[in-house]
Amino acid sequence: METMSTGRRSILAAPFIRCAAVALLMTSITTVAKADEFAGPTFRKGLWHFVRTLDMIAHRKSKQRLLERELTACVDPTVSMKATFSSPSVGSCVSARPEKKNNQYTFANRCDVMGPVSTVITVHSDESYTEQNELSEGQVPRVELVVAHRIGDCGTDTAQVSSAKTLSH
Structure with missing residues (x-):
């Protein structure tokens, strides 16, 4: 029974982990896109x-x-x-x-x-x-x-x- 509940937890946790990974990936892509939005000149501080x-x-x-x-x-x-x-x-x-x-x-x-x-x-x-x-x-x-x-x-x-x-x- 213990093995099955552990198995269930990992089966139930898998979608959560996938969603978290997708959210993290989307956040990274959005951050990179926002950084790339500025196509203007850069100057030395x-x-x-x-x-x-x-x-x-x-x-x-x-x-x-x-x-x-x-x-x-x-x-x-x-x-x-x-x-x-x-x-x-x-x-x-x-x-x-x-x-x-x-x-x-x-x-x-x-x-x-x-x-x-x-x-x-x-x-x-x-x-x-x-x-x-x-x-x-x-x-x-x-x-x-x-x-x-x-x-x-x-x-x-x-x-x-x-x-x-x-x-x-």
Whole structure:
């Protein structure tokens, strides 16, 4: 009788073990798929210098600088890129998938804090890139440009340095 009940337990346990194995396999596949979803650029972690400008486009040949800001910080820009590439839809704004051509990633429409923007990210290397966001909807067209480059490794005494200028003419 003992042998039969042990046999029954193993027969009953087999489907559970198979289900657990299938669940574990599916979790692994899902995790790998999510990791593979990011098809954007990757950059080296370190001390990076960023210059961000925001211009208002008054006419085709005329622009006015609204903001210029610089930041030097110890960061991993790949983390920010993952957020940019996974921009969720917001309200009626639906983000387009990026198109890659050579060293450029172009989003025809991306939901951003500025609203729906067209974005072009140009990768110069794993230590340098530019990101241009153009907002053409609304009252005044605007262009935001971020120029980023790695300037070294992070140290324990590395401090963030930031400066901002709001310009008006």
